[in-house]
Amino acid sequence: MRLIVACPACNRQYDASCYPVGSRFWCHCGAVCNVEQPPAHEAAVVRCSGCGAPRGDGPDCRHCGSSFARYELDLSSICPHCTTRVSDAARFCHSCGLALAAEGSAGELSPYVCPSCDGGQHMHSRALGKDLSLLECSRCAGVWLGRQTFDHVIRRAEEMLTQLPTQAGATPGGDRTVAQAKAVRYRPCPECKALMNRSQYGKFSRVIVDSCKEHGVWLDEGELTQILEWVRSGGLERARAAQHEQRKAELRQAEQSSRYSQARESWSGGDHNTSLGSASLLMRLLG
Ligand SMILES: [Zn+2]
Numbered sequence: 001m002r003l004i005v006a007c008p009a010c011n012r013q014y015d016a017s018c019y020p021v022g023s024r025f026w027c028h029c030g031a032v033c034n035v036e037q038p039p040a041h042e043a044a045v046v047r048c049s050g051c052g053a054p055r056g057d058g059p060d061c062r063h064c065g066s067s068f069a070r071y072e073l074d075l076s077s078i079c080p081h082c083t084t085r086v087s088d089a090a091r092f093c094h095s096c097g098l099a100l101a102a103e104g105s106a107g108e109l110s111p112y113v114c115p116s117c118d119g120g121q122h123m124h125s126r127a128l129g130k131d132l133s134l135l136e137c138s139r140c141a142g143v144w145l146g147r148q149t150f151d152h153v154i155r156r157a158e159e160m161l162t163q164l165p166t167q168a169g170a171t172p173g174g175d176r177t178v179a180q181a182k183a184v185r186y187r188p189c190p191e192c193k194a195l196m197n198r199s200q201y202g203k204f205s206r207v208i209v210d211s212c213k214e215h216g217v218w219l220d221e222g223e224l225t226q227i228l229e230w231v232r233s234g235g236l237e238r239a240r241a242a243q244h245e246q247r248k249a250e251l252r253q254a255e256q257s258s259r260y261s262q263a264r265e266s267w268s269g270g271d272h273n274t275s276l277g278s279a280s281l282l283m284r285l286l287g
Pocket residue numbers: 007008009010011012027028029030031
Protein backbone atom coordinates (compact mmCIF):
# COMPACT_ATOMS: atom_id res chain seq x y z
CA MET A 1 0.00 0.00 0.00
CA ARG A 2 0.97 3.55 -0.60
CA LEU A 3 1.44 5.81 2.44
CA ILE A 4 1.30 9.43 1.41
CA VAL A 5 2.52 11.99 3.94
CA ALA A 6 1.90 15.68 3.42
CA CYS A 7 4.35 18.21 4.87
CA PRO A 8 2.65 20.13 7.70
CA ALA A 9 4.36 23.34 6.59
CA CYS A 10 4.11 23.37 2.79
CA ASN A 11 1.74 20.48 1.97
CA ARG A 12 4.25 18.86 -0.38
CA GLN A 13 3.43 15.17 -0.55
CA TYR A 14 5.80 12.25 -0.19
CA ASP A 15 5.43 8.55 -0.68
CA ALA A 16 6.53 7.37 2.75
CA SER A 17 5.65 3.72 2.18
CA CYS A 18 9.14 2.51 3.07
CA TYR A 19 9.18 4.46 6.36
CA PRO A 20 8.03 2.78 9.55
CA VAL A 21 5.10 4.47 11.25
CA GLY A 22 6.41 6.78 13.97
CA SER A 23 9.51 7.80 12.03
CA ARG A 24 10.33 11.24 10.68
CA PHE A 25 11.91 12.67 7.57
CA TRP A 26 12.83 16.05 6.21
CA CYS A 27 10.68 17.89 3.71
CA HIS A 28 12.54 19.83 1.02
CA CYS A 29 11.19 23.00 2.67
CA GLY A 30 13.12 22.17 5.84
CA ALA A 31 10.16 21.12 7.98
CA VAL A 32 10.13 17.72 9.64
CA CYS A 33 7.33 15.38 8.57
CA ASN A 34 6.00 12.70 10.91
CA VAL A 35 5.02 9.37 9.41
CA GLU A 36 1.70 8.45 10.94
CA GLN A 37 -0.89 5.92 9.99
CA PRO A 38 -3.98 8.07 9.64
CA PRO A 39 -7.28 6.61 10.85
CA ALA A 40 -8.64 5.74 7.41
CA HIS A 41 -12.30 5.81 6.58
CA GLU A 42 -14.49 5.14 3.60
CA ALA A 43 -16.21 8.03 1.89
CA ALA A 44 -18.69 8.34 -0.91
CA VAL A 45 -17.19 8.79 -4.35
CA VAL A 46 -18.10 12.37 -5.14
CA ARG A 47 -15.16 13.12 -7.40
CA CYS A 48 -13.32 11.34 -10.18
CA SER A 49 -10.05 9.76 -9.02
CA GLY A 50 -8.55 10.31 -12.46
CA CYS A 51 -9.19 14.01 -12.99
CA GLY A 52 -10.81 15.32 -9.81
CA ALA A 53 -14.00 16.46 -11.55
CA PRO A 54 -17.34 16.09 -9.73
CA ARG A 55 -18.86 12.67 -10.25
CA GLY A 56 -21.81 12.35 -12.59
CA ASP A 57 -24.44 9.62 -12.63
CA GLY A 58 -22.88 7.21 -15.11
CA PRO A 59 -20.25 4.49 -14.47
CA ASP A 60 -17.57 6.57 -16.22
CA CYS A 61 -16.30 10.10 -15.74
CA ARG A 62 -17.86 12.55 -18.18
CA HIS A 63 -14.66 14.58 -18.28
CA CYS A 64 -11.85 12.08 -18.65
CA GLY A 65 -13.68 8.83 -19.34
CA SER A 66 -12.16 7.00 -16.34
CA SER A 67 -14.18 4.12 -15.01
CA PHE A 68 -15.22 4.76 -11.40
CA ALA A 69 -15.23 1.01 -10.80
CA ARG A 70 -11.58 0.75 -11.78
CA TYR A 71 -10.52 2.94 -8.87
CA GLU A 72 -12.76 1.17 -6.42
CA LEU A 73 -10.96 -2.17 -6.88
CA ASP A 74 -8.03 -1.20 -4.68
CA LEU A 75 -8.52 1.28 -1.88
CA SER A 76 -5.28 0.90 0.00
CA SER A 77 -3.92 4.45 -0.11
CA ILE A 78 -5.14 7.12 2.25
CA CYS A 79 -5.75 10.74 1.33
CA PRO A 80 -3.40 12.82 3.52
CA HIS A 81 -5.97 15.61 3.69
CA CYS A 82 -9.27 13.92 4.60
CA THR A 83 -8.01 10.36 5.39
CA THR A 84 -10.42 8.74 2.98
CA ARG A 85 -9.35 5.38 1.58
CA VAL A 86 -8.42 5.95 -2.03
CA SER A 87 -6.98 3.89 -4.84
CA ASP A 88 -3.22 3.45 -5.16
CA ALA A 89 -3.63 4.62 -8.73
CA ALA A 90 -5.78 7.64 -7.88
CA ARG A 91 -4.47 11.01 -8.90
CA PHE A 92 -7.20 12.82 -6.99
CA CYS A 93 -8.99 12.01 -3.77
CA HIS A 94 -12.53 10.94 -4.69
CA SER A 95 -13.90 12.59 -1.57
CA CYS A 96 -12.18 15.95 -1.09
CA GLY A 97 -10.65 16.31 -4.54
CA LEU A 98 -7.06 16.83 -3.30
CA ALA A 99 -4.47 16.18 -6.01
CA LEU A 100 -2.41 13.19 -4.90
CA ALA A 101 1.05 13.91 -6.22
CA ALA A 102 3.80 12.38 -4.13
CA GLU A 103 7.17 13.81 -5.08
CA GLY A 104 8.74 10.43 -5.40
CA SER A 105 9.80 8.23 -2.58
CA ALA A 106 10.72 9.71 0.78
CA GLY A 107 13.89 7.64 0.71
CA GLU A 108 15.44 4.20 0.45
CA LEU A 109 16.76 2.40 3.50
CA SER A 110 20.58 2.43 3.57
CA PRO A 111 22.99 0.00 5.23
CA TYR A 112 24.38 2.84 7.39
CA VAL A 113 23.36 3.30 10.98
CA CYS A 114 22.56 6.66 12.61
CA PRO A 115 25.56 7.78 14.70
CA SER A 116 23.31 9.65 17.11
CA CYS A 117 20.47 7.25 17.90
CA ASP A 118 20.93 4.10 19.90
CA GLY A 119 19.70 0.76 18.71
CA GLY A 120 21.05 0.51 15.17
CA GLN A 121 18.66 2.95 13.51
CA HIS A 122 19.27 2.66 9.77
CA MET A 123 19.33 5.86 7.76
CA HIS A 124 17.42 6.56 4.55
CA SER A 125 18.96 8.06 1.47
CA ARG A 126 17.47 11.26 0.12
CA ALA A 127 18.14 13.01 -3.15
CA LEU A 128 19.39 16.60 -2.98
CA GLY A 129 18.44 17.98 -6.34
CA LYS A 130 19.46 15.91 -9.35
CA ASP A 131 23.00 14.91 -8.61
CA LEU A 132 23.54 14.62 -4.86
CA SER A 133 22.13 12.62 -2.02
CA LEU A 134 22.45 12.47 1.72
CA LEU A 135 21.45 10.01 4.40
CA GLU A 136 18.99 10.97 7.08
CA CYS A 137 17.82 9.37 10.24
CA SER A 138 14.05 9.16 10.43
CA ARG A 139 14.08 9.06 14.22
CA CYS A 140 16.23 12.10 15.09
CA ALA A 141 16.09 13.87 11.69
CA GLY A 142 19.89 14.25 11.68
CA VAL A 143 21.70 14.02 8.35
CA TRP A 144 24.95 12.47 7.11
CA LEU A 145 26.67 14.08 4.12
CA GLY A 146 29.62 12.41 2.46
CA ARG A 147 32.72 14.58 2.34
CA GLN A 148 32.34 15.45 -1.34
CA THR A 149 28.62 16.06 -1.08
CA PHE A 150 29.17 18.37 1.88
CA ASP A 151 31.86 20.37 0.05
CA HIS A 152 29.59 20.58 -2.96
CA VAL A 153 26.63 21.78 -0.94
CA ILE A 154 28.75 24.45 0.77
CA ARG A 155 30.14 25.60 -2.56
CA ARG A 156 26.63 25.89 -3.96
CA ALA A 157 25.52 27.82 -0.91
CA GLU A 158 28.43 30.19 -1.43
CA GLU A 159 27.35 30.68 -5.01
CA MET A 160 23.78 31.23 -3.77
CA LEU A 161 22.61 28.49 -6.11
CA THR A 162 21.60 25.95 -3.56
CA GLN A 163 18.21 24.25 -3.77
CA LEU A 164 18.39 23.15 -0.17
CA PRO A 165 15.77 23.70 2.45
CA THR A 166 15.53 27.16 3.89
CA GLN A 167 13.86 26.48 7.17
CA ALA A 168 11.15 29.00 7.92
CA GLY A 169 11.69 30.61 11.30
CA ALA A 170 14.87 28.70 12.04
CA THR A 171 16.27 29.90 15.30
CA PRO A 172 19.81 31.27 15.12
CA GLY A 173 21.27 28.75 17.48
CA GLY A 174 19.61 25.37 17.68
CA ASP A 175 20.00 22.56 20.11
CA ARG A 176 23.69 22.17 19.85
CA THR A 177 25.18 25.65 19.54
CA VAL A 178 28.32 26.72 21.31
CA ALA A 179 26.41 28.80 23.84
CA GLN A 180 24.38 25.91 25.17
CA ALA A 181 26.44 22.87 24.32
CA LYS A 182 25.11 19.77 25.97
CA ALA A 183 27.18 16.98 27.39
CA VAL A 184 29.88 16.22 24.87
CA ARG A 185 29.32 12.93 23.17
CA TYR A 186 31.63 11.64 20.49
CA ARG A 187 29.81 9.77 17.78
CA PRO A 188 31.05 7.04 15.46
CA CYS A 189 31.42 7.73 11.74
CA PRO A 190 28.64 5.76 10.00
CA GLU A 191 31.16 4.49 7.45
CA CYS A 192 34.35 3.62 9.36
CA LYS A 193 32.99 3.62 12.94
CA ALA A 194 35.94 5.71 14.19
CA LEU A 195 34.86 8.41 16.65
CA MET A 196 34.36 11.70 14.81
CA ASN A 197 35.88 15.07 15.57
CA ARG A 198 33.65 17.72 17.09
CA SER A 199 34.40 21.25 15.99
CA GLN A 200 32.68 24.53 15.34
CA TYR A 201 32.04 24.71 11.64
CA GLY A 202 33.95 27.56 10.01
CA LYS A 203 35.30 28.68 13.42
CA PHE A 204 32.54 31.30 13.79
CA SER A 205 29.29 29.64 12.70
CA ARG A 206 28.31 28.69 16.27
CA VAL A 207 27.33 25.24 14.99
CA ILE A 208 29.19 22.26 16.36
CA VAL A 209 29.50 19.51 13.78
CA ASP A 210 30.80 15.96 13.97
CA SER A 211 33.08 15.10 11.11
CA CYS A 212 35.20 12.22 9.89
CA LYS A 213 38.13 13.52 7.90
CA GLU A 214 37.83 10.62 5.51
CA HIS A 215 34.13 10.19 5.06
CA GLY A 216 31.83 13.05 5.85
CA VAL A 217 29.91 15.27 8.22
CA TRP A 218 27.07 14.55 10.62
CA LEU A 219 24.57 17.32 11.32
CA ASP A 220 21.80 17.23 13.88
CA GLU A 221 18.30 18.38 13.04
CA GLY A 222 18.32 21.95 11.75
CA GLU A 223 22.09 22.33 11.67
CA LEU A 224 22.46 22.01 7.91
CA THR A 225 20.05 24.90 7.52
CA GLN A 226 21.94 26.95 10.10
CA ILE A 227 25.25 26.34 8.37
CA LEU A 228 23.87 27.15 4.94
CA GLU A 229 22.32 30.36 6.19
CA TRP A 230 25.62 31.29 7.78
CA VAL A 231 27.49 30.53 4.55
CA ARG A 232 24.96 32.45 2.46
CA SER A 233 25.25 35.43 4.75
CA GLY A 234 28.97 35.51 3.94
CA GLY A 235 30.18 33.59 6.98
CA LEU A 236 33.01 31.79 5.18
CA GLU A 237 34.11 35.06 3.62
CA ARG A 238 34.31 36.64 7.06
CA ALA A 239 36.12 33.58 8.42
CA ARG A 240 38.71 33.87 5.64
CA ALA A 241 39.12 37.57 6.28
CA ALA A 242 39.59 36.93 9.98
CA GLN A 243 42.14 34.24 9.24
CA HIS A 244 43.88 36.62 6.89
CA GLU A 245 44.01 39.35 9.54
CA GLN A 246 45.35 36.90 12.07
CA ARG A 247 48.02 35.79 9.65
CA LYS A 248 48.99 39.40 8.96
CA ALA A 249 49.21 40.11 12.69
CA GLU A 250 51.45 37.09 13.10
CA LEU A 251 53.64 38.24 10.26
CA ARG A 252 53.82 41.73 11.70
CA GLN A 253 54.92 40.29 15.00
CA ALA A 254 57.51 38.13 13.32
CA GLU A 255 58.71 41.15 11.43
CA GLN A 256 59.03 43.24 14.56
CA SER A 257 61.01 40.59 16.35
CA SER A 258 63.44 40.37 13.51
CA ARG A 259 63.32 44.03 12.56
CA TYR A 260 66.93 44.25 11.64
CA SER A 261 67.11 41.00 9.75
CA GLN A 262 66.61 40.49 6.06
CA ALA A 263 63.09 39.18 6.64
CA ARG A 264 61.82 42.66 5.87
CA GLU A 265 62.50 42.42 2.17
CA SER A 266 60.75 39.13 1.57
CA TRP A 267 57.69 40.34 3.49
CA SER A 268 57.07 43.39 1.35
CA GLY A 269 56.48 41.20 -1.69
CA GLY A 270 52.82 40.51 -0.97
CA ASP A 271 50.93 37.81 0.78
CA HIS A 272 50.52 34.24 -0.23
CA ASN A 273 47.71 33.07 1.96
CA THR A 274 44.94 34.52 -0.22
CA SER A 275 45.63 31.78 -2.73
CA LEU A 276 44.27 29.23 -0.29
CA GLY A 277 41.71 27.17 -2.22
CA SER A 278 38.23 26.94 -0.77
CA ALA A 279 38.35 23.16 -0.63
CA SER A 280 41.49 23.04 1.44
CA LEU A 281 40.17 25.90 3.53
CA LEU A 282 37.07 23.85 4.28
CA MET A 283 39.19 20.94 5.31
CA ARG A 284 41.09 23.20 7.66
CA LEU A 285 37.96 24.84 8.98
CA LEU A 286 36.40 21.50 9.70
CA GLY A 287 39.50 20.21 11.36
ZN1 LIG B 1 7.40 21.18 3.45
